[in-house]
Amino acid sequence: MLHLHTLWFIILAILWIGFFVLEGFDFGVGMLHAIVGKTDTEQRVAINTVGPWWDGNEVWLIVAGAGTFAAFPSWYATMFSALYLPLLLVLAALIARGVAFEFRGRNNDPRWRRTWTMCLSIGSLMIPLLVGVGLGDLLAGLPINASHNFTGNFFDLLTPYGLWTGLTLVSLCLLHGATFLSMRTADPVRGRARALAKPIGWAATGFVVGFVIWTLAVSGGNDVPEPVAVLAIIAVLFALRLVGTDSDGWAFTASAVTIASVVGSLFIELYPNVMVSSTNAAYNLTVSNAASGGYALKVMTIVTVLLFPVVLIYQGWSFWVFRSRVLAPPDPENPDSKAPPRVTGRRTPDLGSGPA
């Protein structure tokens, strides 16, 4: 029978996957909005593509963190205290980026807008990078002693595998953001996003292939990559093939599958450990030695089974409500100055017409 702590490991992996699939595109949009948008209005169009959702997407991260606290207190304690300075930067980035969405449009001053654009761009880059380093470290191993306390310093956290994982996730968020913008905007923003998606796709392919090989090497034991890791490579190749074509929805699906399978494969390799100790394998934190007691896990499981489907339904509904493309409003000074924005391609300009 499936043990509850294994079930909770799976639930947390799903939350991390959900976080990167959803917040991944708004990280991408955050990093790209000043590049695909030349004017302030175009930048706002890009930001508004994720406007109604970014906050809800971020909750996946919070619930992953709080779920770890509840289901694996030792994992939460060791991970968060070990990754002290990276998490401090993550918090700074989450703060800067979070208020940037709300504050940027509240003042017309160009300096004000530039400041928040910078916060949004840098914040959106830092979070996937540093969280990626942290997740990579779980598998690569950190100096952890018998009482499960981290014994290293800041530089021990910068494992090469962790850094690669971070860069891989940044490249994938960029790709995911570019495919998302292609699907959610009209020219000229869409055109720029599509043009950028190609080189980003090439870089992402390189990172994903490297990630799959490195994961295999780090985990040891296995000779062939996990099926999910193979799926990551296939999906990123699909994405690379589809970006720049008119199949916006399919390109987005491919980048979503890539990001999901990259994060998923990391957790599959990690199991049954939750944090590897580079000091001594006997000190590894595992799903069984880091877990809460049976009663707490049972309570949490019941609550999750009851609530999670409801969350998926209303979050899905919110995606449905705002599915249409974000268009620049007509210039109030000169309403007829521009032809209405056009979207070329076979598909009607709707998120709903995609394959998802």
Added chain:
Amino acid sequence: MTNELARWQFATTSIYHFLFVPTTIGLSFLVALLQTAWYRNGKPEYRKLTRFFGALLLINVAVGVVTGLVQEFEFGMNWSAYSRFVGDVFGAPLAMEGLAAFFLESTFLGLWIFGWDRLPKAVHLACIWIVAGATMLSAMFIMVANSWMQHPVGYALNSHGQPELNNIGALFTNPTFLWGYVHVILASLVTGSLIMLAVSAWQIRKQRAVESFTHAAKLSVIVLLPSILLTLAVGSELGVVEAKYQPAKIAAAEAQWETCQPCSFSAFQIGGGNNDHTPSQIIQIPHLLSLLATNSFNGKVIGLNQIQKEDEKKYGPGNYIPNVFIQYWSMRLMAYIATAVLLLTLWGAWLLNKGALADSKWFLRLSCWAVVTPFVMNTAGWMLTESGRQPWIVQGLMKTINANSPSVTSLDIWISLVVFVLIYIALGAVDVVLMTRYARKDLDEDDHEDHSEQPGSVGADGKTTPRIPALTY
């Protein structure tokens, strides 16, 4: 040192966070009321008021949400020994908060902000009510977790001596939680309505949209009057509950060193604190402390000296007395300001009844300045609660001194403390500037018109082109 710094950091970041939490809870409820009024009477001024106070709500929510993230991470970063020890019990309400409240709040807030033109009016109204409900739900889980630290229930110690959850229901029926939670929600309604009253008073004084803002002021007073009365009553009952489970907290709030029966209450004192056991107490009110702490006219209140002796016997040598200065004054600050707010509210209600609110220069002036009072009261309330728990992080189970992260150095905490303080100062400055600017905006300045009943434009070919909505962010 590390422990002290970690405490400073938690105190700083949580007090700061809690400036925004009650504002969000209170204002979202009031904005929902305004929008309900608009939904029912269809008057454009209520739509304008909803959007006007909605903007203040959103600016405040942005800071509240991001500073909440810090709190969530801080347990693991600075207090890993605590998290490891109590996660089995304490983690559950936090995870439930995320699943039950955060998803709800963030998703429906997004729907509300962007849904003005896209959602049917009733659905859009439902969104703000769901947001308001979700903020209260979120506070519920946090208060469950916090109350467990004040009065741990629903657990048994396992073979490693760690608390393991064995009755989740007990956490939600913890008397400290029930009274504390209601007190916090009422205090939040006081906060929200005092803000709305202050902004309306300022606008009325400037003779701008006087009629509309008189409606808003009236709504504030209607919410404020029962809220402040009940906050005082529930807070007083919470004191009785705490006197039962955390006697040192209440004894310290009265600087009561010796056991007394009946006990009098001192309005002020000169001197006092942990090293001065005989301060000069001014204006002693006989029997009042007995009444406040035990609900009985001749109730007995155990003094700090006796508590110290008993705790030493029970838990071994140590100092079991919280900071008496903080306890004594935070309690009085909270209670005295609340009484002043009650008087202001009664005055406002009387003026409204006479229809003279807009003409009372002094009431309007005072109401503007009253905007600082909820923040002082909320902060004082939490100082009383949290400082009064010391030296325990979980009453009777774990001391604060043993709770911080063994792997985190003083330098780490110094760095993070400086980073947070700098970010929070900048954030606070931006927030105050934006809040002030939006509070002083003209009610008619909102460029977002009501398009909900207009179709798109019809082109020459007879086809309807959907109207492109204005950008929100």
